[in-house]
Amino acid sequence: MRKITLLFLVLIAFCWRSNAQFTESFETEIPATWTILDLASANGWVWDDTPEGDGAQDGSAVARIESGFDAPNDDYLITPQITVASGLNDRLTFYTKSRSGLFSEPYEVLLSTATATAADFTVILQSESEAPEEWTKVTLDLSSYNGQSIYVAIRTTSYGNWELFVDNFINDTFPACMEPTDLTLENISNASADFAWTENGTATAWNIEIVDVTAGEVATGAATVSGVTNPYTLSSLASNNEYELYVQADCGVEGPSIWVGPLAFTTFCDAFTAPYIQSFENAGNIPDCWTTFSDSGEEDWFFNESGPNHVGDGGDLSGSTLSNGYYAVCDASSSHGPRYLMSPFVDVSVLATPELRFYEISNAEDSDNAQLDVEIWDGSAWNPMGTYNTNTDGWELKIVDISTLTFTGPAQARFTFSEPNGGGDDDIAIDDVVFDNPIACIFPADLLVANVTATTADLSWTETGTATAWNIEIVNITAGETATSVATLSEVTNPYTVTGLLPNTNYEFYVQSNCGVADGNSFWIGPVSFQTDCNALTAPYTEGFDNAGAIPDCWRMYSDSGEEDWIFQDSGLSHVGDRGVLSGSTTTGGFYAAADASQDHGPRYLLSPFVDVSTLTTPALSFYEISNSEDSENAQLDVEVWDGAAWNLMATYNTNTVGWELKTLDISGLTFTGPAQARFTYSEVIAPGDVDDDIAIDDVTFGEAPDCMAPTVLFVSNTTLTTADVTWTANGIGTNWNIEVVNITAGETATGLATVFGVTNPYTLTGLEDDNHYEVYVQADCGVDGVSTWTGPYAFATAIVPPACEGIFVDGGGSHGNYSESEFSSSTILPNSAGDAVTITFTYVDIEVDTFGSGEQDGCYDYLTIYNGPDNTYPVLAQTLCGQDSSNGDNTIVADSELHVGDSFTSTDVSGALTIEFRSDPFTSLTGWEATVSCGVLGVEDVINEAAFTYYPNPVTNTLTLNAQKSIDNITVYNMLGQKVLRTAPNNITNELDMSSLSTGTYFVKVTIESVAQTIRVIKN
Structure with a gap:
């Protein structure tokens, strides 16, 4: 049975004896008559009137020392000089405690018969021990020093712990009748308990006062029972009742001792009659008549309906119990010693074949298993019945046969949680504890x-x-x-x-x-x-999610992981659209439904209400979608429609949209046997893990399919000086399309009137002006069914007239304007004469972020791709995309390739030409760039032969990039004195030469390819 021990004493009377030679409670200071020696660490004994933890033992202040952290303590708190007189002051008592049981403070008590210097404390009154967490009385016998003058010191050598407190010193004599100590209580039942103590004198009889706290009684100092033995069995106690106990020694003619106590306890409830079940459904509180305690006194069992973090598998409880609500659990995050949970007493005599049943869930995850021991009290002893220290498969029913025990009274169960291998991740939980016969009818x-x-x-x-x-x-x-x-x-x-x-x-x-x-x-x-679902709504039906961030009524959502669902908002997440920026528009605007791609939480489902589409002639499901993978892989959106009997996959979307795009799905081919329902499933099946594609949808509609469905996925490519190729995705029955072209540079705006009629897909726009910005729209022409709505705009720019040799190459905004958002342009610069090569050198750069000509590209989303030849089928000479692929999968990645003023690129193709393509995102429009164009005969540096290579930038700040057609054998760098300062053997067609350690100046770089050496001059910034 549980044992209760009184670790400290509260004296009811005569706490401060009238014959004491001195008392010190440190209420105002550590008096000057006391001596403090600090011989080691920076910490020493100090006065503290606001001690942390339980406060002072009496009053409000203590003497305190903090554990050394720079070095172990060597500190003395020394009493005033005491002249010991027998029967007057031959006893010294004081109280001590550690601030925390986790950091018990070591101390010893020393005595000096000479001076209060450390060297004279040669007598050990109490060897080194650790102070408990509770205030504990220390009694020292000084009678051996009768007639001598002495000093007593408390010495601490603590290192890396916390704080030690002392309080209430009393120098007096031993009473004629010594008070008992170490009060304990065992074998508590519903009506009795065994009370024991330690006798410190010669008494053979004792008096006890029993205080009924539940009834409102208080201690009176009058004995309830007198002349009892030690131990003593308390009887006739009330069940489920709180008591306090006090005891005093009865020394006969020398009188009684002072009372000591209280020792508090609660009797058990009267025995329940089996069958008995406890499901812990008590709003997080311990159920009535149950008991929990721990050896450390720090942490007991908890009663939760979720958590701690490691109950089950990382907080996920699989399987089920009878009640599926609250449960009893121990937190394994740090070792607090054994923790006990005891049931009430249960009379099992009415059971033919008694057994104990309970559910357990245990998962060590990546640590060692904790342990659950189950014991049964048979009326006289505890009987170990089971030890559980392996993972369970979710909640598991445990059945313990207790019919073999000989019960001499009611049964009781004790569940002991322990961590033989220290703290870990195995938060063992139990639920639905049952005393009963074996199950005749097993529950589902x-x-x-x-x-x-x-x-x-x-x-x-x-x-x-x-x-x-x-x-x-x-x-x-x-x-x-x-x-x-x-x-x-x-x-x-x-x-x-x-x-x-x-x-x-x-x-x-x-x-x-x-x-x-x-x-x-x-x-x-x-x-x-x-x-339950709502009653079916009647089409046409639209949901714009404008519900202040809450899921709309009659919609449902869930996820496979149970961790994260769809989110309803009007801004963010950080990766909705392109990094949180949503281009284009929906019908309602405002709120939308989105899925956060920051972590892979498994598929997430969003279900519409049921909608009766029987009233529609040609039912369709439409919605807006926005999706942008940015620099990661795309997430996926699957759209299904319930036809009354089964789910039908209607579409899968896993590519970037151009801002918000309207998706229209013809569902008239389904055979509906009841109302329709839409299910949107977000997943990361292409690249499970952390992606940046927060797909969002808006304006979900069940309605009539348009007589003429609008095209989608409008795109422009292959722009030249006067032409551009336009493509789109056809939807519905349209086979002819109308196009409106808007000349933005000329100040035009969209009119909704076609510029060209009845074109095919794709279509090449002609007659455009060079170096101009345009927007294009397209609509389907369905003949007798009319025309669709317009799709667009898609912005593009025609190519700039290639500059002549010795000319200036500028962005699409010209020398004084900005390039456009979502711009794509392509320029090919040819030399004037065969055998010459084009070189472009950048004199001004302002791309992506407002650096305003600061001399570098500050960003990664607007970029140039430079091809070594007359069109974009030739090798990439450089791509200024911060070393990232532009997501089209076709471009060679050039590491660390932001564009800087002074960067120079020279064609090594036989044509001598360079082709430059520029792409910008939809969010930034800046002043762009200027570059000089020069043409010259190929020299030693760039002649087209087996040893040809290119290099950039020049001047160079840190890294010189070299690209060759053949493997580069050696690179050697010389300074102006001809001294070799760097050498490397790449054996690769590319090399990043780290010149960051070199001083500013001019260097010669010798490049050897297939035994042919070429030398270039490079300026190091």
Whole structure:
């Protein structure tokens, strides 16, 4: 049984003896008559009037020392000189404690018969020990020093702990009748308890005062029972009652000692009669008549309905119990020693074959298992019945046969949680503790709800016994009902479709096995919660998600992981659209539904209400989508439609959109046997993990398919000085399309009137002006069914007239304007004469971020790609994209390739030409760049031969990049004195030459390719 020990004493009377030679409680200071020696660390004894933890032992102040951290303490707190006189002051007492039981403070008590210097403290009154966390009285016998003058010191050598407190010194003599100490209590029952103590004198009888705290009694100093023995069995106690105990020694003619105590305890409840079950459904509190305690006194069992973080598998509790609510659990995050949980007493004499049952869940994750020991009290002793220290498969039912025990009284269960290998991640939990006969009718498990409609739901479970009929209780939570354990439906089959439910209502359901007359019914198991759908809405139906960030009424969402669902918002997430910027527009604007791609939480589902589409001639599902993978892989959006009998996959989207795009799905080909429902499934199946594609949708609509469906995915490519190729995705029956071209440079705006009619897909725009910005729109022409709405705009720019040799090459905004957002342009610069090569040198750079000509490209989203030849089929000479691929998969990545003023690029192709393409994102429009164009005969540096190579930048700050057609054998760098300062052997066609360690100046770089050496001059900044 549990043992209760009084670790400190509270003296009811005569705490401060009238014959004391001195007392010191440190209420105002550490007096000057005391001596403090600090011989080691920076910390020393100090006066503290606000001690942390439990405060002072009496009053408000203490003497305190903090543990050394720079070095171990060597500190003395020394009393004033004491002249010892027998029967007057031959005893010294004081109280001490550590601030925390986790950091127990070591100390020793020394005595000097000479001076208060450290060297004279040669007598050990108490060897080194650790002060407990509770205030503890220390008594020292000074009678051996009668007639001598002495000093007493408390010396601490603590290192890396916390704080030691001392309080209430008394120098007096031993009383004629010594008070008892070390009060303990064992074998507590509902009506009795064994009380014991330590006798410190010669007494053979003692007096006890029993205080009934529950009844409101207080201590009086008058004995309840007198002349008792030690130990003493308290009897006739009230059950489930709080008491306090005091004891005094009775020394006969020398009188009684002072009273010591109180020792508090609570008797157990009267025994319950089996069958008995405890499911811990007590709002997080320990159930009545249960007891929890720990050896350390620091942490007991908890009663939770979720957590701690490592209950189950990282907080995920799989499987089920009888009650599926609160449970008892121990937190394994740090080792606090054994923790005990004790049931009330249960009379099992009425059971033919008694057994103990309970559910356990245990998962060590990546640590060592904790341990659960289960014991049964048989009326006279504890009996170990089971040890559990392995992972469970979710919640597992444990059955302990206790019929072999010989019970001399009621039974009691004790569950002991311990960590033999120290703290870990195994937060063991238990639930539904039962004393009963073996189960005659075994309860079902794994309750499920599926195919929920407005008025019906399919209920199912797993039969774990032999039952062929079951009872169900349906509880209407929305109406405020609670479970009654009375069947709503009896002797049903499994599975069972419950009907007559109310739309848009929250329910719980419970089930029990019905095993017939002989074996009766099982326990009820549950609940499982579900919500019915709304009544079917009538098309046309649109949801714009403008519900202040809450999921709209009648919509449902869930995820496979149970961790994260769809989010409803009007800005963000940080990766909705392109890094949180949403281009284009939807019909309603405002809020939208989005899925956060920052972590892979598995598929996430968003379900519309049921919608009756029988009134529609050609039903369609439409919605807006925005998706941008930025620099990661795309997420995926699957769209399905329920036809009354099955889900039908209608579309899968896993590519970037151009801002918000309207998606229209023709669902008229489905055979509807009931209302329709849409399901949007977000997943990261292409590249599971952390991606940046926060897909969002808006304006979900069930309505008539347009007579003429608008095209989507409008795109412009292959722009030249006067032409551009336009493509789109056709939807519906249209085979001809109309295009409107808007000349933005000329100040035009869209009119909704076609510029060209009846074109095919793709279509090449002609007659454009060079160096101009345009927007293009397209609409389907469906003949007798009319035309669709316009799709667009898509912005583009025609090519700039290539500058002549010795000319200036500028961005699409010209020398004084900005380039455009979402711009694509392409320019090819040819030399004037065959055999010459084009070189462009950048004199001004302002791309992506407002550096305003600071001399470098500050960003990665607007970029140039420079091809070594007359078009974009030739090798990439450089791509100024911060070393990142532009997501089209075609470009060679050039590491660390931001554009800087002074960067120079020379063609090594036989044509001598360079082709430069520029792309900008939809969010920034800046002043661009200027570069000089020069043409010259190929020299030693750039002649087209087997040893040809290119290099940039020049001047160079840190890294010189070299690209060759053949493997570079050696690179050697010389300074102006001809001294070799760097050498490397790349054996690769590219090399990043690190020149960051070189001083500013001019260097010669010798490059050897297939035994042919060429030397270039490089300026180092």
